[in-house]
Amino acid sequence: xxxxxxxxxxxxxxxxxxxxxxxxxxxxxxxxxxxxxxxxxxxxxxxxxxxxxxxxxxxxxxxxxxxxxxxxxxxxxxxxxxxxxxxxxxxxxxxxxxxxxxxxxxxxxxxxxxxxxxxxxxxxxxxxxxxxxxxxxxxxxxxxxxxxxxxxxxxxxxxxxxxxxxxxxxxxxxxxxxxxxxxxxxxxxxxxxxxxxxxxxxxxxxxxxxxxxxxxxxxxxxxxxxxxxxxxxxxxxxxxxxxxxxxxxxxxxxxxxxxxxxxxxxxxxxxxxxxxxxxxxxxxxxxxxxxxxxxxxxxxxxxxxxxxxxxxxxxxxxxxxxxxxxxxxxxxxxxxxxxxxxxxxxxxxxxxxxxxxxxxxxxxxxxxxxxxxxx
Numbered sequence: 001x002x003x004x005x006x007x008x009x010x011x012x013x014x015x016x017x018x019x020x021x022x023x024x025x026x027x028x029x030x031x032x033x034x035x036x037x038x039x040x041x042x043x044x045x046x047x048x049x050x051x052x053x054x055x056x057x058x059x060x061x062x063x064x065x066x067x068x069x070x071x072x073x074x075x076x077x078x079x080x081x082x083x084x085x086x087x088x089x090x091x092x093x094x095x096x097x098x099x100x101x102x103x104x105x106x107x108x109x110x111x112x113x114x115x116x117x118x119x120x121x122x123x124x125x126x127x128x129x130x131x132x133x134x135x136x137x138x139x140x141x142x143x144x145x146x147x148x149x150x151x152x153x154x155x156x157x158x159x160x161x162x163x164x165x166x167x168x169x170x171x172x173x174x175x176x177x178x179x180x181x182x183x184x185x186x187x188x189x190x191x192x193x194x195x196x197x198x199x200x201x202x203x204x205x206x207x208x209x210x211x212x213x214x215x216x217x218x219x220x221x222x223x224x225x226x227x228x229x230x231x232x233x234x235x236x237x238x239x240x241x242x243x244x245x246x247x248x249x250x251x252x253x254x255x256x257x258x259x260x261x262x263x264x265x266x267x268x269x270x271x272x273x274x275x276x277x278x279x280x281x282x283x284x285x286x287x288x289x290x291x292x293x294x295x296x297x298x299x300x301x302x303x304x305x306x307x308x309x310x311x312x313x314x315x316x317x318x319x320x321x322x323x324x325x326x327x328x329x330x331x332x333x334x335x336x337x338x339x340x341x342x343x344x345x346x347x348x349x350x351x352x353x354x355x356x357x358x359x360x361x362x363x364x365x366x367x368x369x370x371x372x373x374x375x
Contacts, residue, residue: 008145008162009132009170014244016237019048019133019173022090023055029129029167030087031056036077036101037063038093041135044179045092048133060084071114072152077104081128082111088129092176095139095263095273098132099147102162105130118151121356122161129167135176136184136274137192138243139259142170143251146357150267157267159260159353172244174236186227187274190324191262192243193220194281198258198288199249201295202361209249214302216245221306224323257354257362258284264350265371269338282321283374287366289313343371 004012013021026033033052037045045063052059062077081089081104089108091101103114106123117123134142145164150157177185199205200213219242226235250256262280266273289296296313303309310316351364 006143008143008164009168010164011167012170012172012244014172014240016175016233017173018171019176020051022048022131022133022171023051023057025169026052026057026088026090026131027055029131032058032060032084032086033088033090033131034077034081034084034086034104035059035061035063035090035092036097036104037061037091038097038135039063040181040184041093041179044135044176048092060086070150070152071118074100074103074107074114074117074149078108078114081108086128088131090131090133092133092135094134094136095142096148098134098139098142099149101130101132102147102164102168103149103160104128105166105168106162106164114149117160118149118158121158123147123163125163125165127164127166130164130169132168132170133176134170134172134240135180136243137177137188137239138195138247143247144256148263148267148353155268156349157264157353159357172240174233174240177236177240178231178233182231184272184274185231187272187278189220189224189227189239190281191274191277192239192246193217193320194277194284195250195256195258196220196242196246197296197299198284199246199253199256200299201288201292202253203292203295204253204361205249206252209252212245212249212252213299216242216249217299217303218306219245221303221309227323257350257367260353260357261347261350261362261367261370264353265343265346268342268346268349269336271336278324280370280374281324282317283370285317285320286373287362287370289317338375340372340375343375344368347371 002014049059089101089105091098106127109126110124112124145162146159147162148159196216219238223235223238262273262277266276293313310319347364347368350367
């Protein structure tokens with residue numbers, strides 16, 4: 001078990017079966033909690049509800065629909081939280097679920113409507129305690145003081161600044177990632193791999209972020225054969241550890257434009273974020289290899305101890321394309337029925353999100369070029 005202290009989240013519990021501590025932790029915050037979960041996690045959610053109830057905690061569950069992080073979903077959760085007089089919020093799932101939990105926690109005390117959050121770009125000044133139980137391997141926003149929201153009417157995504165005055169506890173338990181079906185876990189691997197590589201080669205990386213990226217990539221590359229084999233707890237543990245290291249590196253560099261681009265596309269077109277990442281990965285890698293060839297070469301040169309590590313950026317691109325080709329997943333965005341005009345809107349939205357968060361490193365034209373080449 002590892003216990004880590006950060007600004008947001010304020011505390012992280014990381015390790016196998018750390019979920020079992022949730023009853024004790026949440027009971028310190030009150031006796032009523034809103035549990036926001038995903039439809040694919042119904043069985044783990046029932047077990048979690050029983051665990052909390054065994055500690056005398058009244059649990060109100062919201063898992064009625066696939067969570068897209070839209071303002072409509074957030075408003076539904078807000079109404080449920082206020083009507084049930086909950087004292088804390090528990091998000092159980094991936095990045096979108098945790099964004100919803102943060103949005104509800106930061107808006108319920110001040111009775112803020114989602115539209116106001118979208119307009120202000122800030123989560124208010126008062127917040128409920130928020131607990132985050134992660135089911136996937138990583139999210140670019142997990143360790144950032146912000147969350148994402150998508151307007152239900154326009155499909156436009158925004159990044160909202162998150163200023164919690166209360167506890168924000170995060171639990172990274174690899175057991176929970178095993179509850180995801182393989183069709184979700186496999187794309188998550190590629191999303192993690194993509195963002196680790198991008199974080200490793202951006203010119204503004206720090207020494208510490210480079211160390212984190214190297215450690216993360218070693219864990220990811222070592223586990224790539226598990227994609228066509230057997231997913232076990234050791235695999236999930238390694239990938240979640242890699243995800244945490246990658247998130248730490250992103251926090252240090254302050255650059256996660258790939259995550260914002262993928263978030264924007266998936267928010268516009270209701271396509272799973274990990275699947276979007278897997279579709280875009282070859283094209284983003286083409287772009288990265290074009291602008292940061294020497295950085296990637298330097299990065300690969302530090303991985304000579306790894307089995308079958310690609311020696312050059314070109315070999316890395318080919319190996320990733322081959323790895324993705326093993327799966328019966330959509331290889332082009334056009335297979336999802338997305339129009340080219342919509343791709344331009346997604347690129348523009350991602351550019352606006354980067355501007356709002358003060359992040360750079362890629363232009364709207366370059367983002368559209370990536371999307372268009374994949375279309």
